Amino acid sequence: MQTLTTLLHLSYASLAAQGWNFTAVDQSVDVTRERLAGAHGFVAERDGRFVGTVAVRGPKPAGEAYIADPPPPLYTTAGTAILSQLAVHPDCRGQGIAERLMDAAEAWACEQGFARLALDTAEPAVALRRRYERRGYATVGGVQWQGKTYGSVLMCKPLGEAGRTIPHVSTLP
Template sequence: MVQTREFEETDSIVELTGLLHRAYASLGKAGLNYTAVSQTAEVTAERMRGGKCFIAVKGSKIVGTILAQPTYAKNACEYFTRLGVAAVHQFAVDPEYQGLGIGRMLLQCSEHWAEKAGFVELAMDTAEQATHLIEFYARLGYKRVGWVQWPGKVYRSVVLSKRLAVAGND
């Protein structure tokens, strides 16, 4: 049985980084230089600072992850700096466990966190070429709201966002 929870101090950043590498490997092979394709454990930890990392575990094995970030003061993606918009990054499910609903569970954790924190939207981005991911997010209620060209990336990213069910947000 797979369970979701917050990443804890006793969890392994190295194991989490290995999961990211496995999950992003096919995107890397397609020529998309996502940071998670080859980032170090130090980069994983740095990216987690200031956010809320959720993981999916089966027994003691980390099989999925997502990082929810509060609204940024400054960011190359202007949408992530909008008042009331939180963002998710480092979203990954181990290829061996994809298609089992783990990604949906992790997104729900992030959405609940964002709602409780008073955010009105949850946003994300992914490469335009990753149409399977864009379609997955669209099925879960995420809509295209813009684009961003991250420095050093060989692709342009689609920015997607979902309005959250925050009290008073009709």
Template sequence: MTEQTISIRALAPSDCLGELTALLHKAYASLGAQGWNFTGVDQSVEVTAKRVATGHCLVALQGGAMVGTVMVRGPYRPGVDAWYLDTPWYTRADTAILSQFAVDPQCQGQGLGARLMQAAEAWGRAQGMAYVALDTARPAEHLQRRYAASGYRAMCEIQWEGKTYASVLMVKTLAEGS
């Protein structure tokens, strides 16, 4: 498949959250097989709905099928957001947060993940954000290397409730002079 055959757009109300959830399960399966209980490994359609309602969900489509996704949003709101954790980078007014990043295994290695990240970062810039932050499992060194190659720097470790691993929080500067 060629890059031109894949389009990226915002999730539409008419899009099937079951299809999005199935994509997440497929993309996160190899991480789950390693014992890392990322939310995307087995989240329900209801959890997907809650997650996409909190921000801007982008989907990549090929031939009408979802083959990639990423969520981007503004800072977590203490006492409001279900996934809030007292992590300073996630509560800063100038920081966008990326999550639920997934590419269908059959489409990996073709630059689609980079395109999704760039689209999410562009959304952050358009919202006036100076930084973008994400977290990933500490043992998932391949993911940390991929994010570092895109300009993300490891800032701290966090432990999400119920996770079998510690996470590394990584940040990228979006705005010049920040």
């Protein structure tokens, strides 16, 4: 778990340098473990070392915290899988690793019968948002996570025929 946590720290350092305190910037090994509980994790490996990762899971129970906050309604909606902790080692960027990890996460969610895949990212992180938009994700709401220096957008992508309707989620206080 320490190796995965270190990869997350390295991968998110450039976002921290922009003033965005994503959880993965400095999360502890225990938080990495907590965020992976109940999730299906994928890793990309090169020459025996982890160079990328992503996690995907089903909806959260309504009363379960999402890190320290109650989950937004989208994350508790039946048929919704949640994508998180997408990371690629800075030395390996631009090689399509993130795309392959997302392909794997989306395929897994589809195979599990989920109708849609949801994620959140920093609203001011325009390049990240555009990356997700190119993959078919649409902004469906927003959230202000406790202690974050930015507001987040909630994005959602339909999976297969069952997921053609994307619910709109209003902004939470």
